[in-house]
Amino acid sequence: MNLPIVAYGDPILRKVAVDIDKNYPNLQQLIDDMFETMEKSKGVGLAAPQINKSIRLFVIDSTKMYDEDEPDHGEALREVFINARMLEETGDDWPYEEGCLSIPNIREDVYRQEHILIEYYDRDFKKKKKTFKGLTARVIQHEYDHLEGKLFIDHIKPLKRTLLKGKLDKISKGIVDVSYKMKFPK
Numbered sequence: 409m410n411l412p413i414v415a416y417g418d419p420i421l422r423k424v425a426v427d428i429d430k431n432y433p434n435l436q437q438l439i440d441d442m443f444e445t446m447e448k449s450k451g452v453g454l455a456a457p458q459i460n461k462s463i464r465l466f467v468i469d470s471t472k473m474y475d476e477d478e479p480d481h482g483e484a485l486r487e488v489f490i491n492a493r494m495l496e497e498t499g500d501d502w503p504y505e506e507g508c509l510s511i512p513n514i515r516e517d518v519y520r521q522e523h524i525l526i527e528y529y530d531r532d533f534k535k536k537k538k539t540f541k542g543l544t545a546r547v548i549q550h551e552y553d554h555l556e557g558k559l560f561i562d563h564i565k566p567l568k569r570t571l572l573k574g575k576l577d578k579i580s581k582g583i584v585d586v587s588y589k590m591k592f593p594k
Contacts, residue, residue, distance in 0.1 A: 425464045428490065436531070443467050445459065466552070468487055513584060
């Protein structure tokens with residue numbers, strides 16, 4: 409099922425999400441719905457708070473970001489992350505233009521560290537502890553931020569955020585043109 413994406417301004421995007429267990433109601437269907445929603449919205453990641461669920465769950469598919477002719481940017485990955493905990497972020501900060509399905513039509517350079525070590529449960533609730541780098545690490549960091557109540561715009565300079573205020577206000581009021589379903593704050 410294609411779910412509506414929660415728009416900027418909704419308080420759920422600023423809450424710290426809670427852990428779930430393997431008995432969370434309809435978990436496998438929810439994961440399938442999140443992948444479908446992400447794909448129909450042309451995203452590379454989607455966190456549960458973005459579909460109005462304040463739980464520690466996100467999905468990514470960084471395979472669309474990789475080009476065979478580009479230098480090695482790490483492993484392309486399609487994965488489910490449940491109850492993720494960031495253990496380490498290392499390496500040089502590097503910029504990349506990020507966007508967010510909850511903040512449509514705004515893209516800004518965000519600096520993030522190149523390598524991460526993260527612990528999480530996969531779709532089958534098997535515990536994993538893995539290192540990622542490059543573009544996949546960036547997508548994971550972006551989605552992980554959603555679980556912590558943070559948005560990519562929190563990583564840009566205050567002056568830049570001030571300049572975006574008008575666009576952000578329009579998004580929160582539903583004055584935005586998107587090709588996917590959205591849920592706007594009341």
